[in-house]
Amino acid sequence: xxxxxxxxxxxxxxxxxxxxxxxxxxxxxxxxxxxxxxxxxxxxxxxxxxxxxxxxxxxxxxxxxxxxxxxxxxxxxxxxxxxxxxxxxxxxxxxxxxxxxxxxxxxxxxxxxxxxxxxxxxxxxxxxxxxxxxxxxxxxxxxxxxxxxxxxxxxxxxxxxxxxxxxxxxxxxxxxxxxxxxxxxxxxxxxxxxxxxxxxxxxxxxxxxxxxxxxxxxxxxxxxxxxxxxxxx
Numbered sequence: 001x002x003x004x005x006x007x008x009x010x011x012x013x014x015x016x017x018x019x020x021x022x023x024x025x026x027x028x029x030x031x032x033x034x035x036x037x038x039x040x041x042x043x044x045x046x047x048x049x050x051x052x053x054x055x056x057x058x059x060x061x062x063x064x065x066x067x068x069x070x071x072x073x074x075x076x077x078x079x080x081x082x083x084x085x086x087x088x089x090x091x092x093x094x095x096x097x098x099x100x101x102x103x104x105x106x107x108x109x110x111x112x113x114x115x116x117x118x119x120x121x122x123x124x125x126x127x128x129x130x131x132x133x134x135x136x137x138x139x140x141x142x143x144x145x146x147x148x149x150x151x152x153x154x155x156x157x158x159x160x161x162x163x164x165x166x167x168x169x170x171x172x173x174x175x176x177x178x179x180x181x182x183x184x185x186x187x188x189x190x191x192x193x194x195x196x197x198x199x200x201x202x203x204x205x206x207x208x209x210x211x212x213x214x215x216x217x218x219x220x221x222x223x224x225x226x227x228x229x230x231x232x233x
Contacts, residue, residue: 032148040144044079047149056136060129070126076115079142081150082108111145118143 034043041059045051049062063079064071077083082103119127119135 033146034144034149039141041141043144044142044150048151056133059136060132064129070128071132072126073112076112076127077108079150080111080145080147082111082147107147111147114145115142 034040038046045054045059051058060071061067063075065075065078071079074083084103116125116127119131121131121134122128
């Protein structure tokens with residue numbers, strides 16, 4: 001049985017989002033939420049696609065990843081930024097490695113199940129374009145499910161989308177002007193490399209746990225380009 005659109009008030013969606021939250025020590029519960037004057041879908045389109053306005057047709061086209069004519073489980077997970085094992089840092093190329101969070105499979109399943117219940121009218125595990133267009137023309141939007149803005153890509157590509165393309169790609173490709181975001185991303189990049197190396201070594205030898213101080217000492221500052229240091233090191 002499909003949920004009635006009349007039931008999809010902000011109160012109900014808030015309760016659903018709360019019920020989707022999975023308590024897990026490896027999951028960061030401090031997720032960013034949409035601005036009060038925007039729906040989650042509008043927030044996602046502005047933040048991830050740099051679009052202040054869009055048509056239902058464009059929204060569907062952007063999120064039907066393989067141009068199949070329908071959205072499936074993978075498309076929904078991608079839309080909500082859950083199509084990966086781990087979100088590095090804050091997910092947008094910023095933050096620290098301590099901000100990283102594992103994607104819980106049970107949470108991902110609940111998100112997919114809820115969205116399918118909301119839009120999959122004929123119960124075939126596909127959201128056909130006609131089903132979405134009908135949903136959108138009623139004034140309905142994809143809801144906030146408490147999992148963040150929905151970063152589509154890994155932290156390197158997200159950095160390019162949200163910072164590099166805006167400030168460096170055309171205006172400053174040689175990075176003569178270094179922003180704090182450039183430094184923050186470079187440190188996140190190197191810390192992730194160290195964590196990845198440590199994880200491989202631990203898997204091979206099951207050695208002792210590395211402390212935060214030792215982890216920081218492994219970051220090779222000499223490998224960080226001088227333009228990113230900007231007097232910080």
